[in-house]
Amino acid sequence: MPRLMKRRSQKSGLPPGSLIHIGEDRAEKPKITIIDYDEASFREKTVEEITECFPFKNTPSVTWINVEGLHQVEILEQLGGCYGLHPLVLEDILNTDQRPKMEDYDTYLYIVLKMLHFEGPTGTIVTEQISLVLGDNFVISFQEGIDGDVFHPLRERLRNNRGRIRKLGADYLMYSMLDAIVDNYFTILERTGDAIEDIEENVLGNPSTGTLSSIHILKREMIFLRKAVWPLREVISGIERGDSDLVKADTKVFLRDVYDHTIQVIDTIETFRDMAAGMLDIYLSSVNNRMSAVMKVLTIIATIFMPLTFIAGVYGMNFKYMPELEWHWSYPALWGVIILIAASMIVYFRKKEWW
Numbered sequence: 298m299p300r301l302m303k304r305r306s307q308k309s310g311l312p313p314g315s316l317i318h319i320g321e322d323r324a325e326k327p328k329i330t331i332i333d334y335d336e337a338s339f340r341e342k343t344v345e346e347i348t349e350c351f352p353f354k355n356t357p358s359v360t361w362i363n364v365e366g367l368h369q370v371e372i373l374e375q376l377g378g379c380y381g382l383h384p385l386v387l388e389d390i391l392n393t394d395q396r397p398k399m400e401d402y403d404t405y406l407y408i409v410l411k412m413l414h415f416e417g418p419t420g421t422i423v424t425e426q427i428s429l430v431l432g433d434n435f436v437i438s439f440q441e442g443i444d445g446d447v448f449h450p451l452r453e454r455l456r457n458n459r460g461r462i463r464k465l466g467a468d469y470l471m472y473s474m475l476d477a478i479v480d481n482y483f484t485i486l487e488r489t490g491d492a493i494e495d496i497e498e499n500v501l502g503n504p505s506t507g508t509l510s511s512i513h514i515l516k517r518e519m520i521f522l523r524k525a526v527w528p529l530r531e532v533i534s535g536i537e538r539g540d541s542d543l544v545k546a547d548t549k550v551f552l553r554d555v556y557d558h559t560i561q562v563i564d565t566i567e568t569f570r571d572m573a574a575g576m577l578d579i580y581l582s583s584v585n586n587r588m589s590a591v592m593k594v595l596t597i598i599a600t601i602f603m604p605l606t607f608i609a610g611v612y613g614m615n616f617k618y619m620p621e622l623e624w625h626w627s628y629p630a631l632w633g634v635i636i637l638i639a640a641s642m643i644v645y646f647r648k649k650e651w652w
Contacts, residue, residue, distance in 0.1 A: 327366030333358050334455055336464050341456070347372045351379045353435070359467045360435040363448075367391055367441060380405075380437065382430065393426040393441045397528040399535045406431040406543055408471075408532060411525035412440070412447060412478050413485045422485060422518045424525050427478070431471045431543055438474065447481040448474060468548045475533070476555050482526060482562045486569070489518065493572055500576050504583045512577050519570045526566060530559045597651065601642050605635050 331350060333340045335358040344350060353360040364372065370391065377387045386407050389395055397410045408429040416423040427446075430437040440446060451473050454460050462473055496515065499508045536544055537552040544552075612621070612631065621627040 325366065327364055327369055327372055329365075329372075330363045332361040332363075332452070332455060334463050335359065336458075339456065339458070339463070341452075347375045350376060354379060357434065359470060361470060362435065362437045363440070364438065365440045365442065365446075367393065367439060373439070376437070380430070380432065380435070382407075386430070390428045390439045395426060395428075397525070397532050399532045399539075401539060401541050403541075404432065406471075406536070406541060408475075408536070410475070410478060410529055410532060413482060413522070413525060414445075414447075415485070415488065421514075422489070422521055424521055429471060429474060431467060433543060434467055436467050436470050436474070447477050451477050465548070466545065468544045469551070471544075472548050472551050472555065476551070476558075479529075479555055479558045479562065483558075485522070486562065486565050489515075489522075489569060490565075493569060493576075496576060497572075500580050500583060504580050504587075509580060512573060512580060516570075516573045516577070519566065519573055522566045523563075523570065526559070526562050530556065530563060533559055593651075597646055601639050604638050604642075608635060608638075 329344050329347060329350065331340075331342050331344060331353060333353055333356060338358065342349075350362050353362070362376070364376070367373065367390065373387050373390060376382075377384075381404065383402060386400070386402070389407070389409065395409045398408075400407045406429075408431070410427060410429075411424045412427045413422055413424055415421065425441045427441070428439040430439075451462075454462055454473075462469060492511075492515065496508065496511050499505070499511070533552060533556040537549050537556060608631070612619070621631075624630075
């Protein structure tokens with residue numbers, strides 16, 4: 298399972314604005330792509346050097362610079378120097394354990410949020426930090442990983458000029474990215490809901506140690522989801538109600554829709570958390586009930602054999618003068634008494650509904 302908190306000890310004692318990458322170290326080179334567009338034109342390219350992004354700073358068209366991989370600090374330093382990003386913003390970008398937030402720096406907005414995806418054969422939920430910098434005519438996105446994102450449909454809309462996205466500005470591009478990330482939360486929750494239903498069936502039908510492990514994994518995933526999504530409503534609300542000229546009034550209408558979706562996601566996560574906690578209680582109750590049923594059967598069996606053991610003990614004593622020992626029908630008579638006692642006790646237990 299992913300760590301609940303990433304290690305920050307390497308930054309201890311350093312001054313504010315120190316650029317130290319906090320996150321997973323990677324051997325691959327960061328991937329940098331540029332999409333520059335307006336209503337009439339579209340350009341897309343993957344660049345090898347970060348300096349190739351600099352000429353797009355002053356273009357009248359909208360530019361989207363996407364950086365996948367934050368482990369090479371010098372790339373962020375050069376890009377931040379070109380676009381005038383504050384050192385504290387660069388520090389927050391490199392710290393991949395940030396809480397979702399929005400900060401207004403007058404000439405640009407800085408937004409941090411979490412992108413979720415499934416990883417591995419077990420479908421573990423993994424959170425990945427994504428940072429967005431919205432300027433007057435550009436959006437720069439910094440992604441923690443280099444294994445893909447949720448923006449493929451958005452890129453296709455830009456390539457094929459579908460919808461209104463190429464007719465509007467950088468703020469609408471920023472909204473579209475937020476909308477894609479939040480919509481992906483619903484995909485995560487749908488699969489999580491299916492997993493909850495499967496676990497519920499196991500809890501009620503055949504609880505086992507594997508079921509208990511699945512419940513604990515589910516509860517941990519709910520913690521990750523809540524930590525990633527809960528602060529996002531404040532971020533969306535801050536952008537929508539803010540006074541920044543970078544976000545136009547027409548775009549704020551769409552941001553309200555994203556805010557509504559975020560509230561729905563939060564409500565669903567809270568419901569799943571309650572269900573996970575309830576399933577743990579049901580599991581413990583089911584295990585206790587099964588144990589009680591086993592103990593009940595064993596108690597009944599022991600109770601039935603108790604008088605029979607007493608009889609066997611009496612006639613197992615080695616006294617010479619026992620009248621029944623000399624009687625011809627003593628053996629079958631003793632068996633008849635034993636069977637009668639056992640049958641009578643079983644009928645009594647059935648009548649009392651103890652068995």
